[in-house]
Amino acid sequence: MRIPSSAPAAVAITAVLATAVTACGGAKDNMVRPNGCVITTDDTTVELHTEQAEHAATITAIGLQRDIGEQGIVVALATARQESDLFNIDYGDRDSLGLFQQRPSQGWGSPEEILDPRYATTTFYEKLEKIDGWESMRITEAAQAVQRSAFPEAYQKWEDHSQAIAETFIGSTDVGVNCVIDKTEPDAEPVANLTEALVNDWGEETVHSQADRSLTIPTSDTQNGWQYANWLVAHADNHNIARVVYGDVAWEAGSGEWEQLDEPEARDLVKAVFD
Numbered sequence: 001m002r003i004p005s006s007a008p009a010a011v012a013i014t015a016v017l018a019t020a021v022t023a024c025g026g027a028k029d030n031m032v033r034p035n036g037c038v039i040t041t042d043d044t045t046v047e048l049h050t051e052q053a054e055h056a057a058t059i060t061a062i063g064l065q066r067d068i069g070e071q072g073i074v075v076a077l078a079t080a081r082q083e084s085d086l087f088n089i090d091y092g093d094r095d096s097l098g099l100f101q102q103r104p105s106q107g108w109g110s111p112e113e114i115l116d117p118r119y120a121t122t123t124f125y126e127k128l129e130k131i132d133g134w135e136s137m138r139i140t141e142a143a144q145a146v147q148r149s150a151f152p153e154a155y156q157k158w159e160d161h162s163q164a165i166a167e168t169f170i171g172s173t174d175v176g177v178n179c180v181i182d183k184t185e186p187d188a189e190p191v192a193n194l195t196e197a198l199v200n201d202w203g204e205e206t207v208h209s210q211a212d213r214s215l216t217i218p219t220s221d222t223q224n225g226w227q228y229a230n231w232l233v234a235h236a237d238n239h240n241i242a243r244v245v246y247g248d249v250a251w252e253a254g255s256g257e258w259e260q261l262d263e264p265e266a267r268d269l270v271k272a273v274f275d
Contacts, residue, residue, distance in 0.1 A: 034180050034181070034182040035049065035050050035179075035180065035181055035182065035237055036048065036049055036050060036179065036180060037049070037050055037052075037053040037177055037178065037179035037180075037233075037234065037256075038177075038178050038179075039053070039164060039165055039168050039176055039177055040164075040168075040173075040176060040178070041164045041167055041168060041173050041176065042173075044160055044161065044163070044164035045164075046161045046164050046165055048086070049087075050179055050181065050234070050236070050237035050238070051086070051087055051088070051237075051238075052085065052086035052087065053177065053179060053233075053234040054234050054235050054237070054238055055080065055086045055087070055088065055099055055117055056077060056080075056086055056165050056169065056234065057169050057201075057230065057231045057234035057235060058117055058118060058121065058201050059073065059076050059077055059080060059099075059117075059121050060073050060077070060165070060166060060169035060170060060227075060231075061169070061201035061202055061227070061231055062118060062121045062122060062125065062201060063076060063121075063125060064170065064227065065201070065202060065203055066122075066125050066129075068125055068128070068129065069135070070166055070167075070170060071135055071142075072125065072128060072129075072134075072135075073166045073169075073170070074139060074159065074162045074163050074166045075128060075134070075139055075142045075143050075155075075162075076121065076124055076125065076128070077158070077161075077162035077165050077166055078139050078140075078143055078155045078156075078158040078159055078161075078162040079100055079124065079143040079146070079147060079155055080099045080100055081158040081161065081162060082143075082154050082155050082157075082158055083096075083099065083100050083101040083147070084098065084099050084100070084101060086099065087099075088115060088117050090115060095111075097111055097114045097115055098114045098115050098117070098120045099117055099120050099121065100120050100121075100124050100147070101147075102114045102120060102123065102124075108120075108123060109123060118200055118201065124146060127146045128142065128145075128146050131145045131146065138156065139155055139156055139158075139159045139162070140152065140153055140154070140155040140156035140159075143155040168230055169227065169230050169231065169234070170223070170227065171222075171223035171224060171225070171226035171227035171230070172223065172226075173226070174222075174226050175249065175258040176226070176230055177230040177233045177234055178233075178251075178256045178257055178258065179233050179234065179236060179237070179251075179253075179256055180253075180254075180255070180256030181236055181237045181253040181254070181256070182253075182254065190213055190239065190240045191210050191211075191213055191214065191215055193239060194215060194235070194239045194241070195207050195210065195215060197235060197239060198215075198217070201231070202228075202231075206228075225246055225247070226246070228246075229244055229246040229251075232244045233251050236253055241253065242254075245261075247264070248260060248261050248264035249261060
């Protein structure tokens with residue numbers, strides 16, 4: 001369901017955390033549903049496993065915090081899609097590891113550091129920013145300048161998909177992420193764990209308020225609101241989020257759809273609703 005943007009310029013986003021839902025396996029080769037996401041822009045549709053969507057959202061958020069620009073985020077997404085298919089894998093060619101298949105022996109960090117998606121993403125951006133003129137390069141050329149792959153043209157095929165993913169998580173596309181989640185495992189501290197993830201991706205000022213198994217995030221404008229809303233949906237599987245509400249629409253984990261609210265929430269604040 002695609003709903004025209006009607007969210008207020010200064011509102012909040014609430015992540016609602018599930019208590020316990022029947023567990024169900026989610027194989028990584030099942031790229032659609034259940035436990036899968038569909039990212040849709042005007043001309044592109046991308047199907048991802050929830051783990052892939054989560055990493056894509058984190059790569060975008062860290063890029064936004066570094067102010068690297070949309071082009072840099074697209075380069076990072078295309079690189080991770082080629083190197084690991086956006087899965088945080090603990091194997092690879094020789095000693096390559098993680099989202100970007102970085103090698104401890106080549107100075108990228110320890111295995112433990114490289115297997116931290118946020119560390120791996122940050123170090124990728126740091127290397128990219130040191131490449132003179134990367135902003136004007138083709139996607140595959142900029143990626144290759146960092147990665148030094150044996151297949152330098154391999155990254156280019158992911159440009160369109162990475163562009164669509166970036167546009168969505170940057171907030172240029174409203175209602176851009178639909179994820180169906182039919183498993184969440186009980187979490188004794190869901191608010192604390194999600195808060196930590198938000199702070200790690202977005203910075204110290206992210207979380208506005210916390211309640212029993214819920215939290216609320218302030219936004220500066222509509223685009224910023226959709227940045228957080230789409231990020232939360234992409235992280236829902238890992239953080240037991242059952243519902244995300246933004247403005248007059250709400251996403252439900254079970255259906256995976258954004259629906260218009262019959263009774264919109266207050267325009268300056270979105271309330272938490274729990275299962």
